[in-house]
Amino acid sequence: MTFKPMVITMGDAAGIGPEIIVKAFRDAPEQMQGCVVVGDLAVMQRAALLLAQCELPPPPMQIQQVHDIREAANITAPCTIPLLQVTPPLSADQLPAWGKVSATAGKLAADCVVWAAQAALRGDVSAVVTAPLHKEALHAAGVPFPGHTEMLQACAAEHAGVAVDDMPVRMMLANPELKTVLVSIHVSLRKAIEAVTVDNILQTLRITHAAELAVTGRAPHMAVAGLNPHAGEGGLMGREELDIIIPALQQARAEGMWVSGPFAPDTVFMRARAKNGQAGEFDVVIAMYHDQGLIPVKYLGVEQGVNVTLGLPLVRTSPDHGTAFDVAGMANADASSLLAAVAMAQAMCR
Known part of the structure; x- marks a missing residue:
């Protein structure tokens, strides 16, 4: 069987990404066996040195x-x-400062993801x-995407030779207690409400049903x-439930999906x-917009939270937190x- 490593992209060099990667390899070496970091050597060495200087016991990482992914x-x-260095290496004087928005860090992070x-x-x-x-760093670097999900969607669409709209994806946030999938992602609240359509809700249900079925082997109760x-x-x-959400659920049931609702947003997450x-x-909750779904999951604790992109022809997960510039370094x-x-x-690769 050909060895296929799992890659971990370094994230924003000015944030906590490099540091938590070093800690993960240090604290869980067996779990991290077969993983390769895609990033910058100087950035990762700085993170390793930081931990060696600030934490005991040795030895340092x-x-x-x-030079080839298979060497791992x-x-x-x-x-x-x-x-694996896939971008021009940074020199010591090019390293982005901890906790500061940097176009250099934004471009480096995006290039690694692509x-x-x-x-x-x-x-x-x-x-x-x-x-x-870090979204501001991506913007400063001229990256035309607000985050991972949209960037990965564009890469997958280009690879498949289709329009981005023909490669629909959804964000799932999950921890051991709760899973939630979002109808819309990184848009303003006004645009998120406009995105509550029969087609978008039905598409979300289809993507979630297929993803959960593939991983668990059974149809999820959504x-x-x-x-x-x-x-x-x-x-x-408001009439959105009557005019939009219920018709979408009726169509989903007609397609054989196990779906219930719509439920009051202030209690459905507790029930799930x-x-x-x-x-x-319930196995998973479909939320109508970003904060409606993410606040309950993150309130339970980001320590075990995972962001999963559904609908891609690849497995992608991420920690359920940001760059944490306030504690970086x-x-x-x-x-x-x-x-x-x-x-x-x-687990998704098994």
Whole structure:
């Protein structure tokens, strides 16, 4: 069987991405076996040195550059992180300052993601785990995408030779207690409300149903949150549930999907939550917009939260947090969510 490593993109060089990657390899070496970092050697060496200076016990982690993704299979030395440099290397005086928006960091992070996506689409790697990007840094670098999801969608569409709209994707946030999938992602709230259409909701249900079925082997029970307070209260607080959401659910049921709702957004997540070893009432909640779905998951704790892109012809996961510029360079970032993202990607590849 041909060795196919899992790649971890470095994320924004000014954020906590490089640091949590080093911590993940240090703290869970068996789990990280077969993973390769796609990033910059100087950036990763700086992160390794930071942790060596600030944390005990030794020995410090070493960054070993590989020139081919398959070389990672030969790296078995303890405390060693394989790194593939796919961009022009940064010199010491080019390193972005910790916690500062940098066009250099934005371009480097985006280039690593594009390389990783293309490698996964070619079948050279098993999965892509992405450390956090910074949207302002991407914008400063002239990157025409607000985040990972849209960037990966564009790469997949180009690889398939189709329009971006013909490569629909959705964001799922998951932890051991709750899964939620979003109808719209990184748009303003006004545009998010406009995106609540029969077609978009039905597409979200189809993508979620297919993804969950592929991973778990069974059809998921999907709960759909309403858009308005109390799910519209029979039209008294808005008609979106009556005119848009319910027709979408009826069509989904006609296609054989197991879907319930729409439910009041302030209670459906509690009903879906797995707690004290008991499964929730639903397998996944479909949320109408970004914050409606992400606030409940993140409130439960970002330590085990994972961002999964559904609908791509590749496996992609990411930690459920951002670049954390406020603590970057302090050696106290938590790598738990990155390790959870790696574990979920490994499970999805089985």
